Amino acid sequence: MSATLLPETTSTSAAMRRNFWRGVWRVMRRKPSRMAGVVILAGFILMAAFGPLFYPDHLPSDPDSISRPPSWEHWFGTDPQGRDVLTLVITGSRYVLLSAGVTALITVVVGTAIGLFSGFRRGRWDTVLMRITDMKLTIPSLPLLLVLATVWKFGNPLQMGLVLGLFGWGGVARAVRAQTLSLRERGFIEAARGLGLSTRHIIGKELLPSMAPYIAMNMLIAVTGAVYAQVGLFFLGVLPYESDNWGVMLNLAVFQAGAMITPNALGYLLAPLLAILLLTLGIVLVVDAMDEIFNPRLREE
């Protein structure tokens, strides 16, 4: 990252960018699984963004084919209302992914801001902020969410994401602080200080880019955490019923359709589970690729 210290010209930065993307392409090619990860993630994003547009607001139901097993017509069978399970997974993805995205964003923004500030400033601010972080980390979020759910209905994915995000920044803050503490003693920061560069420049242009990959990976991992958390809450039935929510689908598959007993309802149980599994897989593969792209040691091999 010390390269950024050099006075930049348009041509060199363009060349660097080109090199960077070439590196990315190389890393991707080395393991096809990483390509798969990117395709999966892109697929999910497209599904959440455009999937629901292909279906009517109210999905058609067929009382003559309730809880049917998978078939050519219905790949994952039908639910106890006679709706196509795959359609439910697709229309339900928007809420899940949107709220997970919001959660990840809040987790990372709040966590990084607090971690950077306390690690860079140290002293009294560090003590105060880290005690707050410690306190936050000791609060068990699930029971608190269960209580919150009785007063707040989380009908909007943004609300859900906000609450989960506010519960999740503690770990990121601690990790970012540790990184900052270590980086601020390195030579290039010393040099930047010696050159008389402003604190804003040091944090914004020196520290943050060094940590960017780490933060980005944390963000992706936060997405999986948020998906688990909200699907779990809906599965427990503490949040209001929404027929195409993945957690509600899991709940109904087990407790209403009897998926653990009758194979007919298995598709109803497996569809949201597979969606979650696939999303997690995609994220893990992309994180693996990111690790190599941003970690110079791995790249040089």
Added chain:
Amino acid sequence: MKRLAAAVTLLGLATVTACSGGSTTQSGSGGGGGLFTTIDVNRPGLDAAAPPNPYNPKGNSFSAFNAMKIGWVKNHLTDPNQALPGIAESWEIAPDNSAITLKLQPNAKWSDGQPVTTEDVRMSIGIAYTQGSTAFSVTPGAAGAAAEVTVVDDKTLKITQNMDNPSPKFARGVLDTTVLPSHVWKDVLPADFWDKLKTARGEGAEAEKAREEITALGQKVLAFAPAKDVSAGPFVLERVNPGEALLVKNKHFYNAANVAPAQVKFLNFTGNEQIWNYLTAGKLDHSGFVAAPTDVMNRIKQAPGNEVIKGYSPVAVGMGFNQSKKPYDNVHVRRGLAYLINRDEVTKVASPEGGTPATTTTGIHQKAAPAWIGDTVGQLEPYKPDPAKAEEEFKQAGLTKKDGKWTLSDGSPWKVSMTAPSGFSDWISAQENIKSQLIKNGVDAEVVTVADYPLYLEELAAGKYDVGFWLMALGPAPYDIYQRLYGASNGWTNVAGKVTHAAPGKGGNWMGGPEEIEVEGIGKINPGELTAKLNTATAEEAKPIMTQLAKAANQDLPVIQLWDYVNNQFVSNSRFTGWPHDDEILRLGTGVLASGVWIQLGMVKSKQ
């Protein structure tokens, strides 16, 4: 659904008239031994630390197994006072229902060898007062409350009814009382309890104080923990762990020779799917009503030896309207909705195994309706699905259709918002189906869930919902049937025979219907007052009143009756046989485990 089953049973507590006697079924060999496995379907989650106290909500007391009642009230279509013998071998009910004379089983003994005496029954009645039951209540003016308890001789007791506000189901209230051993429970009631009770029946501050003291004793009763189980039933509690409760045969039980199993095991469960697992594995010899989807039901039936016995359950479910909210105050809107909802489809999706689509809205379960209102059922509007009629009704109500969607008369959007407690999967399923049906016909709709049933009832009573599901037709007593439509939930309160009407939104009046209804062919009626009359009417007197109320309910539609419940009993013929198929004894009083009654009366036999 588990919770729903419990709620249904609790609400089913009601009941009314006539008289009956009984004698023990002393037939057959029995005594074959073996282990009988079952569940207490009313109570998920065994608590190993809970005492064997029938009044403790978590108590390890299993009605009809190690807890006995005076009699076991039957599930008769119309007569609430019919019962099977329990601690009482027989009884006589005065023709005017003013008294019941109980004859105790001559050989009844507690599991510690002591005889069951009239003192035990008398003390148990005292304890029932602290909890408040239908017959034994200190609430001033309660209908069908007892006046005096007299010990006639060491096996005979006479209980008289307070005739200021009599109820035809007084005898049921008496028979449905749990009998406890006075030598174990003697210190729970103070020595001056009966004097206090007398004072409590009076008026003024002193009586009020006495009533409070008696109610306060209720907490002591709930907390009482006998050192060990002393049972007059066919079994006695041996041990409980979090997975199961084990009961062994009580050799002192009066009919021990005819009790087939040597041991009974109650398995722990937390939800329906666990019961489905037990049943598909053929583990249970008997289980009471559990809702199950068709596929699961088929699996259960396929397990070797399993049999599902279907019977009558005096409960129905209806879609209730909050008439304080627009546009539900308009009868044409309610009728229009009734024409749009295909009840066959709703039942098929929501409760295919546990319900029968309602033939129409009468307020009475379809099986009991002919007995009460005869041919009138056929004359009522059946509300068969008919979008054209619905359109006509909506137009009459002043609603307008814009771009294929119905809006309120002022043009503002209309969304039918239905609420259900989460966990009541059949209700949610039904509402989801109704939503689909309504949207298909241009009426916007949504389903909202709330955390649990108590909260649902609280918010419903507070008038927070537009539309909610409502348990109704709680037979067999006519008063209990109609007070669900024209009782407290619709504004009418009946205290000491005096009927008062609360304004919509006040005093639990969430339905907010009009106080008087113009009924075609009858004229103006006050349904709440008519319902109150049922509380004291004989069966014959009740019939014309019920006919009027059925017509009123059918025309005015405070609720749309959706489906009438079916009582599914799950039994296994692998280890035991002799299961009854008679509707009247397939379902017994509140919280009573029917198989315990069948076993103690010697109906269930071991398969040799």
